[in-house]
Amino acid sequence: MILFLVGHTLSVRRRIVTLTVLAAVLAITLFGVPLALAVAKFHESMSTHDLERAADTVALAVTGDLANGRVPELRPAELGPEGQTRTLGIVIGVYSPTGRLLTGQGPAHADDFVRSARDSDRASGLLGDEVVLAEPVLSGPAVVGVIRASHPRAVLDDRIRSTWLKMAGLAGIAIAASWLIGLRISARLARPLEELAVTAERLGEGDFTVRTRRTGVREIDQVAEALDATSERIGETLERERTFSSDASHQLRTPLTGLRLQLEAALESPDRDPYATIRDGIASADRLERTIDDLLALATQSRAPRALLDLGKLFEEVRQTWHGLLAGRGRALRISGREALPARAADAAVRQVLAVLLDNAATHGRGTVTVVARDAGDALAIDVSDEGTIPDGTDPFVTRDEAQGHGIGLRLARSLAEAEGGRLRLSSPAPTTFTLLLPAERPSPREEGPGLAS
Known part of the structure; x- marks a missing residue:
């Protein structure tokens, strides 16, 4: 029983810690995976927004030249904030309505995004290893050019990867915290079981006065109360047995001595009526039997009416x-x-x-x-x-x-x-x-x- 309680205590510790960590992993997975996908979408949206802002800045600068049929010249101030452009690696290309690259950087001939932008407000997406956005330049109702803005896809991937690494770090911290919490909870719940094991061990060694401490956990306290009641009952039973043994040895000595004296007197008087001796012996045996019944009643704590x-x-x-x-x-x-x-x-x-x-x-x-x-x-x-x-x-x-x-x-x-x-x-x-x-x-x-x- 003691080995069972000790092994059960260790098993309870492991189970509590394991379940706590698994619950944390499950919660992080259920919330983390959708959040990670949302973060990726967010960075894609921010990347498109950065390209859109850069394209709008260039479009404002070159609209007049394109409307008058001149080839515009791109200056750094027209490419938007220099730090942002350099950090994101944004490159700008200005195309004619026919799809020819007039100035800036980009394919010599219009790609799918540039062609799509001529017939719509904007076209954006992934092209090879680039993130591309193209938007038309309007002069009145007429399309006088197309602005193509792009930056390397690796920049977007780095942004997403950096955020994911931070999220993974926070998830690791949360799992470690749940592991520590699980250890603390398991120690709090397993300590009473360890005390029950110690109590059971002392009970097995014959200490029936041992009692268990109450913990406030109802289920464990019920086990402790049952163990205390068992200890008390065993102690009372053994005490009654000891008392009965001492009382029986003390109380039976006198009637046994009387019976012995009667038999010895009969042996010393061969002329004595044997039937009288037998009757006296039976009477002594009856008194001895009555004494035994009295002592048994005392041992079982049952009183005669x-x-x-x-x-x-x-x-x-x-x-x-x-x-x-x-x-x-x-x-x-x-x-x-x-x-x-x-x-x-x-x-x-x-x-x-x-x-x-x-x-x-x-x-x-x-x-x-x-x-x-x-x-x-x-x-x-x-x-x-x-x-x-x-x-x-x-x-x-x-x-x-x-x-x-x-x-x-x-x-x-x-x-x-x-x-x-x-x-x-x-x-x-x-x-x-x-x-x-x-x-x-x-x-x-x-x-x-x-x-x-x-």
């Missing part, structure tokens, strides 16, 4: 699970308050909280372990105590043998209590007492009325 807590049944399970374990260590278990104020909570959650507290008392405490349910105002309080002590300044939910997993169990118990709307706190460090508080559900006055009346 809250119902009125059956303290009698719950405390009986506590007695069956822990009495033998504590007795094997020479310690007693006392349970009281089975008829305390009812509370609404999930049996599985409360069962796991008590399992953590009793395991904590059996592992770290001393003497008799006591489980008491009592009325605490608007809450049902279940105290789990032993005769041990916790040093001052010690937070058992964080530091108490956390390396061995016991702190993890207390944190689990507290999170389960809070998920049920209750609290778990250390009521007394000496003797060690943990109190589970659950919201109580008191009977309504209508339900209490008959009892009071009786």
Whole structure:
């Protein structure tokens, strides 16, 4: 996926730059070619205009001589501006009505343009390597001569070529500018993709806290949001798996130990009824299965529905699970308050909280372990105590043998209590007492009325 994103990013850069340059080339071609043709036409028109102006100047100067039958003499001043004539290479020839060259430069006999001009106002075009314009000289209604003006075609070609070269230079500058713009746009669009590639790489390395920066490009931000959501979901899934692994290893140890002790006691008492041992083993296996179901529910974040807590049944399970374990260590278990104020909570959650507290008392405490349910105002309080002590300044939910997993169990118990709307706190460090508080559900006055009346 990472190589794909990197390769895709490079491909995006190239595509953006290529498309930008191609768009510029296409636009320049669509506008440049017609413009180049128009420029050529413009220079042809200007060339004809220059020849026309030179011919008009000469015609004004020689009309009188031609009308009187004299051969005119061309002077430099009559050829128009000297600089223009010299620069353009314009040459002038004066012809008689019969087509004979009288003065100036040109073919000895009239060409097609001179002959055409005798019968029209003007004739112009290309002839060989020249640009030619011919116009008649009139004296009244009569044609008394023809003026032929021409200059080398190379002059016109040079003008057109020079303009085209300038246009090509401007086109090159425009293409280079579009290339630079394409690079900038591609960098702006590809940088977020590169950041996504880096994020994906870190995600692949196991860093599920990585997040992507928003760019303001909607499509890229949608990919970033999807990647962030995926990272968060994967992180949560792995965290649940880690939590489940630690919780399972911690919580399953006690029922497995109880089952083992039952089997070992049966082996040491061959005269004991095997059916009783089997029944006790099945009951322990049922409690183990219930513990596994509770832990799986925790791992998948699915909670059992809250119902009125059956303290009698719950405390009986506590007695069956822990009495033998504590007795094997020479310690007693006392349970009281089975008829305390009812509370609404999930049996599985409360069962796991008590399992953590009793395991904590059996592992770290001393003497008799006591489980008491009592009325605490608007809450049902279940105290789990032993005769041990916790040093001052010690937070058992964080530091108490956390390396061995016991702190993890207390944190689990507290999170389960809070998920049920209750609290778990250390009521007394000496003797060690943990109190589970659950919201109580008191009977309504209508339900209490008959009892009071009786």
